[in-house]
Amino acid sequence: MLGLQTMNTMQGQAMHVRAAMCSSHSARKRSRHSRCFAQQALTLEHLPDTDGATWRPTLRRRFIESLPEGGVVYLRGGTAQTRNGRDGHTSFRQESNFLYLTGVTVPNYECILETDSGRITLLAPDVSPEMAVWTGSGPTLEDLAERYGMDACIPCSEASRVLAAAKADRVYTLDNVELPDGCTLEVDTTHVKKALAECRTYKCAEEIDCLQHANDVSGQAHVAMWQNCTPGVYEYQLEAVFGQYTMHQGLRHFGYPCIVGSGQNSAILHYDRNTKQVADGDLVLVDAGAEWGGYTADITRTFPANGQFSPMQRDLYQAVLGIQESSLAMIQPGAKWETVGFEARRTATRYLIDLGLLTGTVDELMDIDASRLFFPHGLGHLLGLEVHDVGVAGPVPEVLKEGMVVTCEPGIYFIDPILQPALEDPTYQPYLQKDQLESFRHVGGVRIEDDVALTSDGVRNLTSAPKRMEDIEALMMD
Numbered sequence: 001m002l003g004l005q006t007m008n009t010m011q012g013q014a015m016h017v018r019a020a021m022c023s024s025h026s027a028r029k030r031s032r033h034s035r036c037f038a039q040q041a042l043t044l045e046h047l048p049d050t051d052g053a054t055w056r057p058t059l060r061r062r063f064i065e066s067l068p069e070g071g072v073v074y075l076r077g078g079t080a081q082t083r084n085g086r087d088g089h090t091s092f093r094q095e096s097n098f099l100y101l102t103g104v105t106v107p108n109y110e111c112i113l114e115t116d117s118g119r120i121t122l123l124a125p126d127v128s129p130e131m132a133v134w135t136g137s138g139p140t141l142e143d144l145a146e147r148y149g150m151d152a153c154i155p156c157s158e159a160s161r162v163l164a165a166a167k168a169d170r171v172y173t174l175d176n177v178e179l180p181d182g183c184t185l186e187v188d189t190t191h192v193k194k195a196l197a198e199c200r201t202y203k204c205a206e207e208i209d210c211l212q213h214a215n216d217v218s219g220q221a222h223v224a225m226w227q228n229c230t231p232g233v234y235e236y237q238l239e240a241v242f243g244q245y246t247m248h249q250g251l252r253h254f255g256y257p258c259i260v261g262s263g264q265n266s267a268i269l270h271y272d273r274n275t276k277q278v279a280d281g282d283l284v285l286v287d288a289g290a291e292w293g294g295y296t297a298d299i300t301r302t303f304p305a306n307g308q309f310s311p312m313q314r315d316l317y318q319a320v321l322g323i324q325e326s327s328l329a330m331i332q333p334g335a336k337w338e339t340v341g342f343e344a345r346r347t348a349t350r351y352l353i354d355l356g357l358l359t360g361t362v363d364e365l366m367d368i369d370a371s372r373l374f375f376p377h378g379l380g381h382l383l384g385l386e387v388h389d390v391g392v393a394g395p396v397p398e399v400l401k402e403g404m405v406v407t408c409e410p411g412i413y414f415i416d417p418i419l420q421p422a423l424e425d426p427t428y429q430p431y432l433q434k435d436q437l438e439s440f441r442h443v444g445g446v447r448i449e450d451d452v453a454l455t456s457d458g459v460r461n462l463t464s465a466p467k468r469m470e471d472i473e474a475l476m477m478d
Contacts, residue, residue: 047250048209050293052103053149055206059199060101064115066195072168072185073113073192074159076177080107093253096385097174097196099294103148110156114166121162122153159183197390201382202403208453210295211383211405212462214251215451218289218297219465221245226303226476231280235260238286239274246290255296256387259287262305266444267413269377278305283313283444294385298407299463300449307476309469313443316412317469319351320446323410324467327379331408331452331459335400341379344410345371352412356436370431373422376415380407383451405453405462413445 049055067073077098080089094105102111102122110123124144127137145153154162159180163171170186171179174193203211221242228241239258246254257272265271266285278284282305289297302317304310309317327344348371352358357374358365365371381388381395383405388395397404419437422428450463466472 048206048213048292050103050105050210051147051149052206053147055204056101056103057149058204060113060120061118063101063195063199064113064118066198067115067172067191069115070168071115071170071172071188072163072166073111073115073172074163074177074179074183075101075111075173075192077102077104077109077111078107091253094294096294096390097200100196100200100385102150103293105294108156110159111150112159112162112166114168115172116168119151122148122150123156123159123162124153126155126157194392198392200384200389201391201397202401203384203405203453204403205455207295207384208405208455208460208462210293211297211451211453214255214290214292214295214297215299215462216464217246217249217251217292218242218299219463221290222286222288222299222301222465223475225286226301226472227478229278229284229303229305229476231278231282231305233278235262235265235274235276235278235284238278238284239288242286242288242290251290251292253291253294255289255291255298259285259300261285261444264414264442264444266302266446267415269413269415280306281310283446285445285447287447287449289387296383296385296387297463298383298387298409298449298451299465300409300411300447301465301467301472302446302448303472303476308473312440313446314469315355316440316443317446317448319348319355320410320412320448321467321469322351323347323375323412324408324448324450327408327410328450328452328461331400331406331454333400333402333454333459337379337397337400337406340400344379345369345375348375348410348412355440356433357440358431359433360431365431368427368431370428373418373428373432374412374414375410376413376418377409377411380409380449383407400454402454402456405451407449407451409447409449411445411447413447414441414443415445416441 075098078095080092082088083090092107108125112121122144124141141153160182163183168185170188172188172192175189224245225238225241229238239260242258259272260274261268261271262276262278262284263282265276266283283302284305285302287300289299304313323344326347327340330340330343346362346366349362349365352374358370378396382391382397383389391397423432423434448467450461453460453462
């Protein structure tokens with residue numbers, strides 16, 4: 001039971017929030033508009049297939065072809081995790097490598113792939129009659145094999161028998177996978193991780209369809225947040241709008257914790273506490289994406305809490321948009337990602353001079369990497385089943401190639417732990433315009449992020465959420 005003081009505080013906050021969200025005609029109109037938007041989105045007739053019976057066999061063949069012959073692959077999916085005690089479970093999200101190869105989204109499954117024949121066997125958990133009372137019996141083994149495009153589906157208890165019958169000289173697996181009891185094959189953990197990273201780097205058309213749908217719905221959810229934002233709401237209430245919208249469309253998982261930073265919280269790069277009350281005049285930076293079939297969107301938009309950018313906010317936003325637009329134009333097959341990032345920093349440096357935050361020539365400032373005082377992260381990363389997806393060289397590509405999906409997410413921020421030491425550093429002090437810097441500090445930061453696919457038909461920006469200031473303002477007034 002809550003103490004009286006706590007209850008009074010909560011009641012006061014609740015009354016304030018209700019007044020802020022419901023007192024004006026415009027707030028009610030925005031809520032009605034977003035609900036209609038959600039209902040309209042549900043009328044989509046075609047949703048990308050996520051089970052993958054028709055297209056995951058191609059992924060599996062490509063994976064097997066990248067392994068030496070004469071072995072068998074054994075992998076386990078994720079297991080259900082208890083929260084407290086033994087009966088309360090956390091929301092389950094499948095281990096990404098297992099999801100990539102099988103399409104199975106529920107816990108406690110295993111699979112065996114034979115490299116010589118290409119045969120794949122799905123192993124399903126045994127469900128006792130007692131457990132079926134609580135969880136349901138589930139589909140038959142035959143139904144599972146058909147649903148996921150498997151050659152066979154058998155109980156997990158038969159894993160050792162299948163491995164022995166494969167007549168392989170070694171078993172390929174990952175470091176953290178426990179083999180079935182009785183397996184005596186030589187274990188190889190060096191090939192599978194590299195092969196999966198190589199395969200997952202390059203998305204097929206169906207994977208890009210999943211990413212497109214995740215982007216479409218997540219982008220609409222961003223718009224719904226704008227239309228439900230008014231000074232006085234809390235950051236977590238905007239997060240709730242995003243979650244309600246995406247889950248209403250069947251996207252039941254976020255790809256990462258929602259970042260909803262208002263005011264100076266927008267300068268905290270991975271801020272996800274989302275507890276501050278949004279003030280009149282704040283910018284709100286939202287970095288949020290939901291998953292479809294495990295493939296996540298990664299979208300960032302920054303908008304004015306009161307529906308109108310101030311002149312200072314407008315100048316800063318236009319600078320970040322200019323950096324992004326010039327960077328997007330460079331994203332092409334064959335481009336070196338390091339070069340794209342370098343040119344983004346040159347462009348950022350020019351804008352920082354134009355904003356009066358830095359003085360000096362672009363070359364002088366590039367020599368001391370001054371743009372990193374305001375733009376301290378990379379331009380982007382690979383995207384897929386993880387928000388920072390796997391690649392042969394890690395989540396940041398070296399050379400852009402067809403099949404890759406990357407984010408493009410420049411930003412300019414006013415981060416005290418970076419700027420305060422820089423103002424006292426003789427390397428940066430002569431180039432920083434202290435008075436102008438102080439006038440901008442309260443703004444926080446701006447980031448704009450889109451997801452870009454390099455396909456056989458050309459470069460495709462998957463993110464359609466509006467980002468021109470006039471479009472954002474118009475939608476917030478609608």
